[in-house]
Amino acid sequence: MTSLLTKTSxxxxxxxxxxxxxxxxxxxxxxxxxxxxxTAKGRPxxxxxxxxxxxxxxxxxxxxxxxxxxxxxGKKKRLSRQYRNDVANPHFxxxxxxxxxxxxxxHVTGAPELVNAYAGPALGAAAxxxxxxxxxxxxxxxxxxAAA
Numbered sequence: 001m002t003s004l005l006t007k008t009s010x011x012x013x014x015x016x017x018x019x020x021x022x023x024x025x026x027x028x029x030x031x032x033x034x035x036x037x038x039t040a041k042g043r044p045x046x047x048x049x050x051x052x053x054x055x056x057x058x059x060x061x062x063x064x065x066x067x068x069x070x071x072x073x074g075k076k077k078r079l080s081r082q083y084r085n086d087v088a089n090p091h092f093x094x095x096x097x098x099x100x101x102x103x104x105x106x107h108v109t110g111a112p113e114l115v116n117a118y119a120g121p122a123l124g125a126a127a128x129x130x131x132x133x134x135x136x137x138x139x140x141x142x143x144x145x146a147a148a
Contacts, residue, residue, distance in 0.1 A: 023055035024063070026108050034100055036070055038079040039092075045079040047072040050101075052108050064119040066094060068105055085117060088124025090131040102135055112138040 028050040035044045047070040054063040067084040083097040090096055094105065094115055106112045116134040118125055134140050 021055055021057050021061075022059055023053055024109070025051065025053045027051050028104065028108060030070075030104075032072075034098065036072075036081045036098065036101075038074065039081050043074055043079060045072040045074045045081075047081070050104060052105055054109055054111060054114065063111060063114065064117065066105065066109075066111070066114045066119075068094065068097065068101055070101070085114060086120040088118075088120050088128045090128065093128065093132050095132040095135060099135075102138070106138065113141065116140045 030048050030050055032046045032048055035046050037044055049071040051069040051071070053067045053069075055065045055067075056063045057065075065084070065086045067082065067086075070081045070083075072079060082092060083094045083101060084092050085094050087093075094102060102115055106115065115138040118128045120128065
């Protein structure tokens with residue numbers, strides 16, 4: 001049994017285990033009042049669970065990345081929808097989320113400054129800003145910060 005625990009993992013597994021940074025995560029049970037379209041095909045479902053996560057690249061860095069996963073039952077299977085601020089694809093942008101999702105994120109985390117911030121690779125910052133419009137209810141960053 002000990003030999004199984006000390007075997008060398010694949011490089012990808014070791015890299016994931018050695019990653020630095022910190023995060024906070026919340027799980028919120030939702031009232032069945034709002035519908036969203038799933039990530040894969042846009043099939044509507046009623047979200048009954050939200051997993052909200054914020055993270056930072058290092059232990060001392062401020063939180064810059066947000067992610068909201070909504071889960072619920074579709075007609076025949078469990079469906080999900082994901083919103084985040086660290087990918088340039090506007091389909092996944094938190095700014096493309098319904099207002100109630102942004103409000104939920106701010107209420108749970110207390111971090112309204114992350115809603116309008118882009119934390120993805122610098123290469124996608126221009127496209128992200130071009131294809132999304134900021135939520136004027138929350139503070140806008142002085143300049144977009146791109147995570148390294």
